[in-house]
Amino acid sequence: MLAFIIYKLIICVAVFGLSLAVAAYSTLWERKLSALLQDRVGPDRAGPFGLLQPLADGGKMFFKEEIIPNVSNKFLFILGPSLVMLTALMTGAVIPWAKDAYVGGKLYSMQITDINIGILYLFGVVSVGVYGIMIGGWASNNKYALLGSMRASSQMISYEIAMGIAVIALIITSGGTLSLREIVEQQDAGFANIVWQPLGFIIFFVCALAETNRAPFDLPECEAELVGGYHTEYSSMKLGLFLFAEYINMFISSAVMAAFYFGGYNFPFAQELYDAMGLADGSKWIALIGFGAYFTKIFLFISVFMWIRWTLPRFRYDQLMNLGWRILLPLSLLNLAITVVVEFFRGHITF
Amino acid sequence: MQLTNRSKVVSNKVQTAMEQLYLPGILKGMLITGSHLFKRRATVKYPEETRPVAAVYRGWHVLKRDENGAERCTACGLCAVACPAEAITMESAERKKGEEGLYREEKYAKVYEINMLRCIFCGLCEEACPKEAIFLTDRLVDTEYEREDFVYGKSKLTEKVDKRIDVSKRQTLEVAEFKKLPGLKHNEMWDSKKIDKGNKH
Numbered sequence: 001m002l003a004f005i006i007y008k009l010i011i012c013v014a015v016f017g018l019s020l021a022v023a024a025y026s027t028l029w030e031r032k033l034s035a036l037l038q039d040r041v042g043p044d045r046a047g048p049f050g051l052l053q054p055l056a057d058g059g060k061m062f063f064k065e066e067i068i069p070n071v072s073n074k075f076l077f078i079l080g081p082s083l084v085m086l087t088a089l090m091t092g093a094v095i096p097w098a099k100d101a102y103v104g105g106k107l108y109s110m111q112i113t114d115i116n117i118g119i120l121y122l123f124g125v126v127s128v129g130v131y132g133i134m135i136g137g138w139a140s141n142n143k144y145a146l147l148g149s150m151r152a153s154s155q156m157i158s159y160e161i162a163m164g165i166a167v168i169a170l171i172i173t174s175g176g177t178l179s180l181r182e183i184v185e186q187q188d189a190g191f192a193n194i195v196w197q198p199l200g201f202i203i204f205f206v207c208a209l210a211e212t213n214r215a216p217f218d219l220p221e222c223e224a225e226l227v228g229g230y231h232t233e234y235s236s237m238k239l240g241l242f243l244f245a246e247y248i249n250m251f252i253s254s255a256v257m258a259a260f261y262f263g264g265y266n267f268p269f270a271q272e273l274y275d276a277m278g279l280a281d282g283s284k285w286i287a288l289i290g291f292g293a294y295f296t297k298i299f300l301f302i303s304v305f306m307w308i309r310w311t312l313p314r315f316r317y318d319q320l321m322n323l324g325w326r327i328l329l330p331l332s333l334l335n336l337a338i339t340v341v342v343e344f345f346r347g348h349i350t351f
Numbered sequence: 352m353q354l355t356n357r358s359k360v361v362s363n364k365v366q367t368a369m370e371q372l373y374l375p376g377i378l379k380g381m382l383i384t385g386s387h388l389f390k391r392r393a394t395v396k397y398p399e400e401t402r403p404v405a406a407v408y409r410g411w412h413v414l415k416r417d418e419n420g421a422e423r424c425t426a427c428g429l430c431a432v433a434c435p436a437e438a439i440t441m442e443s444a445e446r447k448k449g450e451e452g453l454y455r456e457e458k459y460a461k462v463y464e465i466n467m468l469r470c471i472f473c474g475l476c477e478e479a480c481p482k483e484a485i486f487l488t489d490r491l492v493d494t495e496y497e498r499e500d501f502v503y504g505k506s507k508l509t510e511k512v513d514k515r516i517d518v519s520k521r522q523t524l525e526v527a528e529f530k531k532l533p534g535l536k537h538n539e540m541w542d543s544k545k546i547d548k549g550n551k552h
Binding site for chain 2: 036037038039040041044202307308310311312
């Protein structure tokens, strides 16, 4: 029992640390990539290649003056960013990071928990994240913050519908499982889900951009109209938490996309490679290589997120709603219908 | 009525189905930004590397010393007169006994200031100088926090004895010969002073 608790504790802390580290270095990579896309060099002064820049940024955030507006509800004001950060970090719990591996003669799962409703959990936690932004914007007692949080909540709720329907199609393709581990595992045997769900992937990707409030859907915090959107009144590390949660969300949604549509820790000819290397099932090296493959995919997704941000201008709000309700929703329904037909002929569903 | 031929007919054409898809357009845009990943960086990492400048670049002035290390400037004020931006100001003083190693002539500049915010780096001060004392160099003027700090005194202008600044590119033989030509303002003044001196004595 104690060994189990220690193992769970270790993997929890590992995923927690991983999320934070990746988010921190995403900020650096975002600045670096934006610079590269604009023919600049980017931050390169703090440490070699600017590798200490996230630490410097974090330190700056900590030393800034902490301002809590007099007219704000202090409890809710602090609750907002905490909730956003909490939900962002909680999503990492159901993601399978690598194949099971034997450590000291015992088989360990490289996932915090493999619950059979993983996808529902993911969606549940992500939609609680809206409350953090909503509460933060409301508690600020500032019209810009309120408008920003209103935009955020209506945008996230709108896009969650199309996203959910795209995921239903995915679940049908995966044979009706809601467990992320099983979805990833069954892509090992056949093709990655992207082959069966190209339209579903595009819908999911666009919705993921909107869910993480990334450009071109960054209306909740658009500097041009709303000062800072829902975090206008925030300063110091509370602002840092909001910004940081965005990067964690980006990391997690990249991980989810890689798991849903690109086979997670699997990659083409993986089994052949392991056989050639003479690795038995449950080897630590298989877990490590799979983890590396998974991370490569995540990194590519994060880079594409950033690439899009530094390419496209922001949507207008009516265009955003138009896209969500009148294009993505019918498209996702169409995708669902096509999936049902295709899966009927593939034999995954019967009547 | 058409006033100019610059007017354009406003086009409110409806998007084609392909354009309404957005995705091809977005991909095209991303390829454009993506192609910039492989382009040359425009950044010059300044303190480590500098932009190449012409050999006769006119930057931060230097007050030269002669071969013995004595200041060449005699505070005649011709540079200040020549300066179109009125950036130069100076105060002269008389050389005391024992200071021969410090100052070349009997009169020297006690204070010599150039306001780098006023200076237009035209090089007329250098042209006016009869003592070959002031030159413009290829060094860039530093950045400062306060406007007052841009008024450079002798400490920033005079070259160090042990760290001479090479101005040979701006002080070529041709330039030296040119400065001796009759008809140049300071040559004429010098000549007329000589004549005056001759008349007095």
